[in-house]
Amino acid sequence: MVRQNGVGVQAEDTKICVVMVGLPARGKSFIAQKAQRYLQWLSIPAKTFNVGNYRRNDAPQPTADFFSTTNTEGEKMRRAAAEAAVADMLAWFRSGGVIGILDATNSTKERRRWVLETCKAEGVEVIFVESKCDDENLIMANIRDVKTTSPDYKGQDPEEAAQDFRKRIKMYESVYKSVDEDGDEEDLTYLKMMNVGKQVVINRISDYLQSRVVYYLMALHIRPRSVWLSRHGESEFNLDGKIGGDAYLSGRGELYARKLPELIRQSTGDDRPLTVWTSTLKRTIATARFLPPNYNQLQWKALDELDAGVCDGLTYQEIKNKYPEDFEARDADKYNYRYQGGESYRDVVIRLEPIMMELERSEDILIITHQAVLRCIYAYYMMKDSEDSPWMNVPLHTLIKLTPRAYGTQEERFPANIPAVSTWRGKGSTAKHEDPSGSVM
Amino acid sequence: MVRQNGVGVQAEDTKICVVMVGLPARGKSFIAQKAQRYLQWLSIPAKTFNVGNYRRNDAPQPTADFFSTTNTEGEKMRRAAAEAAVADMLAWFRSGGVIGILDATNSTKERRRWVLETCKAEGVEVIFVESKCDDENLIMANIRDVKTTSPDYKGQDPEEAAQDFRKRIKMYESVYKSVDEDGDEEDLTYLKMMNVGKQVVINRISDYLQSRVVYYLMALHIRPRSVWLSRHGESEFNLDGKIGGDAYLSGRGELYARKLPELIRQSTGDDRPLTVWTSTLKRTIATARFLPPNYNQLQWKALDELDAGVCDGLTYQEIKNKYPEDFEARDADKYNYRYQGGESYRDVVIRLEPIMMELERSEDILIITHQAVLRCIYAYYMMKDSEDSPWMNVPLHTLIKLTPRAYGTQEERFPANIPAVSTWRGKGSTAKHEDPSGSVM
Numbered sequence: 001m002v003r004q005n006g007v008g009v010q011a012e013d014t015k016i017c018v019v020m021v022g023l024p025a026r027g028k029s030f031i032a033q034k035a036q037r038y039l040q041w042l043s044i045p046a047k048t049f050n051v052g053n054y055r056r057n058d059a060p061q062p063t064a065d066f067f068s069t070t071n072t073e074g075e076k077m078r079r080a081a082a083e084a085a086v087a088d089m090l091a092w093f094r095s096g097g098v099i100g101i102l103d104a105t106n107s108t109k110e111r112r113r114w115v116l117e118t119c120k121a122e123g124v125e126v127i128f129v130e131s132k133c134d135d136e137n138l139i140m141a142n143i144r145d146v147k148t149t150s151p152d153y154k155g156q157d158p159e160e161a162a163q164d165f166r167k168r169i170k171m172y173e174s175v176y177k178s179v180d181e182d183g184d185e186e187d188l189t190y191l192k193m194m195n196v197g198k199q200v201v202i203n204r205i206s207d208y209l210q211s212r213v214v215y216y217l218m219a220l221h222i223r224p225r226s227v228w229l230s231r232h233g234e235s236e237f238n239l240d241g242k243i244g245g246d247a248y249l250s251g252r253g254e255l256y257a258r259k260l261p262e263l264i265r266q267s268t269g270d271d272r273p274l275t276v277w278t279s280t281l282k283r284t285i286a287t288a289r290f291l292p293p294n295y296n297q298l299q300w301k302a303l304d305e306l307d308a309g310v311c312d313g314l315t316y317q318e319i320k321n322k323y324p325e326d327f328e329a330r331d332a333d334k335y336n337y338r339y340q341g342g343e344s345y346r347d348v349v350i351r352l353e354p355i356m357m358e359l360e361r362s363e364d365i366l367i368i369t370h371q372a373v374l375r376c377i378y379a380y381y382m383m384k385d386s387e388d389s390p391w392m393n394v395p396l397h398t399l400i401k402l403t404p405r406a407y408g409t410q411e412e413r414f415p416a417n418i419p420a421v422s423t424w425r426g427k428g429s430t431a432k433h434e435d436p437s438g439s440v441m
Numbered sequence: 442m443v444r445q446n447g448v449g450v451q452a453e454d455t456k457i458c459v460v461m462v463g464l465p466a467r468g469k470s471f472i473a474q475k476a477q478r479y480l481q482w483l484s485i486p487a488k489t490f491n492v493g494n495y496r497r498n499d500a501p502q503p504t505a506d507f508f509s510t511t512n513t514e515g516e517k518m519r520r521a522a523a524e525a526a527v528a529d530m531l532a533w534f535r536s537g538g539v540i541g542i543l544d545a546t547n548s549t550k551e552r553r554r555w556v557l558e559t560c561k562a563e564g565v566e567v568i569f570v571e572s573k574c575d576d577e578n579l580i581m582a583n584i585r586d587v588k589t590t591s592p593d594y595k596g597q598d599p600e601e602a603a604q605d606f607r608k609r610i611k612m613y614e615s616v617y618k619s620v621d622e623d624g625d626e627e628d629l630t631y632l633k634m635m636n637v638g639k640q641v642v643i644n645r646i647s648d649y650l651q652s653r654v655v656y657y658l659m660a661l662h663i664r665p666r667s668v669w670l671s672r673h674g675e676s677e678f679n680l681d682g683k684i685g686g687d688a689y690l691s692g693r694g695e696l697y698a699r700k701l702p703e704l705i706r707q708s709t710g711d712d713r714p715l716t717v718w719t720s721t722l723k724r725t726i727a728t729a730r731f732l733p734p735n736y737n738q739l740q741w742k743a744l745d746e747l748d749a750g751v752c753d754g755l756t757y758q759e760i761k762n763k764y765p766e767d768f769e770a771r772d773a774d775k776y777n778y779r780y781q782g783g784e785s786y787r788d789v790v791i792r793l794e795p796i797m798m799e800l801e802r803s804e805d806i807l808i809i810t811h812q813a814v815l816r817c818i819y820a821y822y823m824m825k826d827s828e829d830s831p832w833m834n835v836p837l838h839t840l841i842k843l844t845p846r847a848y849g850t851q852e853e854r855f856p857a858n859i860p861a862v863s864t865w866r867g868k869g870s871t872a873k874h875e876d877p878s879g880s881v882m
Contacts, residue, residue, distance in 0.1 A: 186640075199627075202641040202659070208802060215656055218643070246782060280779075301788050307748075312782075338721075341687060341753075347742050351792065361649060 014209050015093045017119045018101045019112065021130035021179055024169050025142035027196060028131050031217065032103045038216050038356075041349065041380045044209075045097050049089045051104035052152070055081035061152055064167035069175055086115065090122050099213070100124075107176040109185065116188065127210055128190040129217065130179045135195045191217060219360040227359060227381070228267065228274060228366040229374055229400040232283035233257050234420040237313075238396070241421075241432030244305060244312035249286050252418055256397045257287045259416045263399045264291075264366065267414050274366040277355075279303035284368045295366075302351045305370035309342025317430040331427050334390035345390050349376050356380055371423055378402075381409045391427070393439035396420035455650050456534045458560045459542045460553065462571035462620055465610050466583035468637060469572050472658065473544045479657050479797075482790065482821045485650075486538050490530045492545035493593070496522035502593055505608035510616055527556065531563050540654070541565075548617040550626065557629065568651055569631040570658065571620045576636045632658060660801040668800060668822070669708065669715060669807040670815055670841040673724035674698045675861040678754075679837070682862075682873030685746060685753035690727050693859055697838045698728045700857045704840045705732075705807065708855050715807040718796075720744035725809045736807075743792045746811035750783025758871040772868050775831040786831050790817050797821055812864060819843075822850045832868070834880035837861035 018035065020028040032048045039046035058077050059066060066074040082104060089100040106112055112128060119126045133139055143162055153161035179190045180203065191214050192201040200218055205211050233253025237245045249257065264274065276297040278284040281304055288297055311319050311326070320327040323340070330337040338344035352373065359365060367377065371394055379389035381402045394400075399414040424436035459476065461469040473489045480487035499518050500507060507515040523545060530541040547553055553569060560567045574580055584603055594602035620631045621644065632655050633642040641659055646652050674694030678686045690698060705715065714735040719725040721740045729738055752760050752767070761768040764781070771778040779785035793814065800806060808818065812835055820830035822843045835841075840855040865877035 198645060200643040200646075202643070204639060205641075205659075208799065211660070211802065215659075218646075218656075219652070301784070301791065343742070350742065354795065358649065361652065 014207065015097065015122075015124045016099050016209060016213070017089065017093075017115070017124050017126050018099060018213065019106055019115050019126055019128045020101065020103050021106045021112065021128050021190075022132060023105065023107065023172050023176055024165070025139050026131040026133045027138070027142060028105075029103055031129065031131060031193075031220065032101045034220060035099075035213060035217060036101055037380070037383055039099050039213070040383070040385075041356075042353065043346065043349075043386065044099060046099040046101065047089075047092055047097060048101040048103050049085045049092075051078075051082050051085045051102070054084045056151060057081075061154070061156075064164050064171060067168050067171040069171070082111070086118055090118070090124070093122065093124055099209070105172055105176075107172055109177050112179070112185070112188070125207075125210070126189065127205070127213070128179050128188055130190065130192045131196070132178060132192065132194050133196070138195065193217070196220065216357065216360075219357050225363040226401050226403040228264065229377060229402065230260065230287070230366070230368050230398070231371060231374055231394060231396055232281075232287040232368060234396050235283045238421050238423055241315045241317075241423075242313055243316070243319075244308040244314075246281050247283060249283055252397075252420055253283070253287070255418045256416050256420070258290050259418060260287065260399070261291055263414045263416055267399060267401045267412065272364065274364045275362070276366045276368065277303060278368045279305065279370060279373070281305065281370070284370070287368050291366075300355065302355055303367065303369045303373055306345065306348050306372035307339065307342040309339035311339055311342070315430075315432060316425060317432075320430050335386040345372065345376060345386070348372060352376055382411070383408075391439065393422075393424040393436040395436070396423065455648065456538065456563075456565045457540050457650060457654070458530065458534075458556070458565050458567050459540060459654065460547055460556050460567055460569045461542065461544050462547045462553070462569050462631075463573060464546065464548065464613050464617055465606070466580050467572040467574045468579070468583060469546075470544055472570065472572060472634075472661065473542045475661060476540075476654060476658060477542055478821070478824055480540050480654075481824070481826075482797075483794065484787065484790075484827065485540060487540040487542065488530075488533055488538060489542040489544050490526045490533075492519075492523050492526045492543070495525045497592060498522075502595070502597075505605050505612060508609050508612040510612070523552070527559055531559070531565070534563065534565055540650070546613055546617075548613055550618050553620070553626070553629070566648075566651070567630065568646070568654070569620050569629055571631065571633045572637070573619060573633065573635050574637070579636065634658070637661065657798065657801075660798050666804040667842050667844040669705065670818060670843065671701065671728070671807070671809050671839070672812060672815055672835060672837055673722075673728040673809060675837050676724045679862050679864055682756045682758075682864075683754055684757070684760075685749040685755075687722050688724060690724055693838075693861055694724070694728070696859045697857050697861070699731050700859060701728065701840070702732055704855045704857055708840060708842045708853065713805065715805045716803070717807045717809065718744060719809045720746065720811060720814070722746065722811070725811070728809050732807075741796065743796055744808065744810045744814055747786065747789050747813035748780065748783040750780035752780050752783070756871075756873060757866060758873075761871050776827040786813060786817065786827070789813060793817055823852070824849075832880065834863075834865040834877040836877070837864065 020032055022028050029050070036046045036048050055078055058081070062074070065071060068074065085102065085104070089102060093100060102115065106115065116126050143165055148158065153165070179188065179192055180186055186203065189204045189206070189210065191205070197218060197220065202214060205214050232249070233256035234250045235247040235253055236250055237243070237247040239250050265271070273292065273294045276288050276291060276295050278288050278297065278299050280299045280301050285299065311323065314322070326340065335345045338347060372390070374394050375389050375392050378384065378392065378394065381404065384392065397416040397418045397420045399416070401412045401414065403410040421433045422436050424439055425431065425434055426439070461473055463469050470491070477487045477489050496519055499522070503515070506512060509515065526543065526545070530543060534541060543556065547556065557567045584606055589599065594606070620629065620633055621627055627644065630645045630647070630651065632646070638659060638661065643655060646655050673690070674697035675691045676688040676694055677691055678688040680691050706712070714733065717729050717732060717736050717738040719729050719738065719740050721742050722745055726740065752764065755763070767781065776786045779788060813831070815835050816830050816833050819825065819833065819835065822845065825833065838857040838859045838861045840857070842853045842855065844851040862874045863877050865880055866872065866875055867880070
């Protein structure tokens with residue numbers, strides 16, 4: 001069997017259930033959501049099954065007593081919810097799912113053994129991902145978050161909600177066993193994280209996809225930070241409606257480069273220096289050249305524009321004339337279409353993967369790059385799917401600031417108010433400069 | 442400050458001392474050697490300082506008693522050796538070194554604390570890498586290895602050497618403390634590996650370069666395995682002396698593709714299926730197409746030939762005529778020269794890095810790729826430096842089998858005995874097909 005691309009090697013028949021483990025308010029859902037987003041971005045079918053959502057069908061707003069070990073009725077319902085979630089997950093695996101994430105406390109050995117055996121019987125590998133936390137500040141922040149966002153406490157008094165939630169955590173603590181705490185779970189494949197990455201224990205990770213997930217989770221940190229994104233200033237090729245190339249900035253592009261330092265100060269609100277990543281092409285490097293000298297700058301080949309191969313330097317009209325079949329094939333499946341001798345959006349995502357890994361680990365990064373590359377990076381943060389992301393409008397002369405939060409990413413835009421052509425193109429169009437008002441983003 | 446490329450981000454002023462920890466015969470030197478090779482391949486200045494080598498200056502062939510805790514004379518000499526090694530390492534850091542590896546047992550808390558404080562005082566970060574092992578088979582294999590390869594036992598009776606070495610291990614065991622075993626070293630940055638990767642504990646890994654080293658070490662395994670390398674069969678562009686492109690195989694190239702299955706059987710000695718990685722270009726895919734149907738095949742964009750940019754499809758003579766300055770600049774520094782709109786060897790190494798990571802984790806892989814890419818992969822295994830590797834001769838129609846061993850890599854070549862042009866080119870030459878007898882490899 002022949003497969004393309006680097007993502008999913010050896011994963012052909014691999015199915016993995018990532019089983020979250022940990023007390024409430026330890027960031028399990030945050031981790032699950034990040035992992036799912038990362039995997040989907042790499043076109044790996046991934047889905048989270050949250051046991052709490054199943055339980056809420058029968059018990060929408062239970063009090064802490066519901067979670068007591070002596071509450072047999074509560075325990076029955078909680079077990080039924082877990083069974084329903086796992087059953088749905090297994091059905092999803094049978095229909096082509098690759099990585100299922102079981103988001104629940106799974107805080108006892110018995111429950112973990114049951115998940116393991118149930119998955120094994122269907123040929124699904126299991127990896128336990130435990131989040132432990134004894135940092136009171138982190139836990140309190142999570143509790144605050146839960147009492148304001150969890151459907152369990154919707155419409156209730158915040159103080160009472162927090163109190164009840166703390167009581168619920170106590171209930172779990174009484175039966176909670178950390179994975180392999182007693183040394184009798186060493187046959188399990190697991191990743192244990194203390195205080196989100198301060199210490200990590202990895203046990204029996206073997207294959208490609210497992211280690212990929214583990215490496216990604218290890219790169220996560222939860223210090224608050226933002227990422228700044230910008231396209232290069234308007235280039236001479238932009239003016240001509242030509243794609244690719246290595247052109248200089250236009251006069252207006254120069255103005256944008258000169259204004260960028262001010263835009264950044266406006267967006268940060270202080271004088272802290274950012275680290276700047278550009279591509280190796282003239283137009284991004286030129287756009288960065290008026291930034292303060294205490295900004296470190298790094299040029300990445302991996303941030304170069306999508307390689308248009310034989311179409312490099314052509315206008316869309318020229319492409320349509322010269323390669324009509326390619327022009328049509330690209331519009332039919334823009335994400336997967338690979339230019340002759342060039343790249344597809346999928347190829348760009350693969351070469352960007354180490355950069356995203358790096359970004360998760362870093363703080364205060366400004367990326368100055370190109371339309372297609374910026375679309376891929378934006379899609380990662382904003383969970384745009386691969387059908388839409390290649391069609392998004394990312395205007396020139398606009399600084400974008402993204403700030404990841406526990407649930408989703410917050411976006412701010414800072415337009416430089418310096419005119420520039422539009423390089424957005426709608427499906428089927430060969431216009432040099434099209435009005436993007438009908439675009440996705 | 443502006444830097445190029447993706448390797449070494451945030452590492453600008455970073456200096457890291459990797460301090461090996463563990464009893465004798467736990468594979469410390471193997472790990473140190475692999476890490477050094479990997480880092481050097483990425484152009485990160487790395488060097489191993491083996492305390493045993495320093496000790497041998499004063500005590501070339503000591504018996505086990507030398508290592509007894511009650512042997513004050515021995516202890517003094519061993520401490521002096523550690524001090525000399527660390528002093529040399531710090532001098533090397535001052536002259537531009539980035540990652541120094543201190544290869545010794547470092548088996549007591551006191552010794553580790555001393556190394557930490559000494560490095561810290563010079564602004565060098567410290568990461569402890571401990572190899573623990575309770576797998577008797579692994580330990581015995583290491584002991585067998587040491588008694589035949591260690592200068593400590595050169596010329597001695599193998600059985601007596603093994604016995605003495607076991608006694609030496611016992612001496613160390615009496616004082617050995619695993620890192621953070623008592624919970625009072627949790628301020629240290631460390632990586633602890635049980636039985637080479639079965640279980641891994643990671644503590645306080647923070648920055649980019651640290652996590653890069655850790656991720657690489659986690660990918661290592663020590664099951665015996667080989668890697669098979671081949672260029673595509675001779676292509677039509679090869680016949681014309683043209684570089685790059687996406688040409689079909691020549692008639693002789695087709696013959697090679699047909700013979701490849703037989704060459705592989707000859708090299709494996711059995712019928713086990715290999716996994717085949719090709720590039721996305723026609724000539725490598727065509728070369729793989731007669732392999733048995735139980736060989737999984739995967740196409741990697743990252744295995745495509747070095748992108749010659751504006752020179753793609755030209756002969757060397759045409760390049761010299763059209764871009765004389767480029768032709769000269771490339772010959773002056775072939776590893777770092779980047780074709781206009783294309784790539785350098787350094788760029789290729791960066792995009793190959795995930796592939797090498799993958800290779801370290803995999804077994805039974807056959808890579809069918811291109812001259813420049815194969816040179817980079819070969820350089821990784823054979824520790825060729827970046828000055829020589831771009832000039833190596835990698836003939837067409839030859840299967841290469843590489844088998845990593847504890848110290849170095851073993852190479853076998855299986856020529857198909859099907860004639861092909863030479864695509865090797867000496868410095869300054871514009872010949873289409875040059876005799877490679879004066880080449881490096």
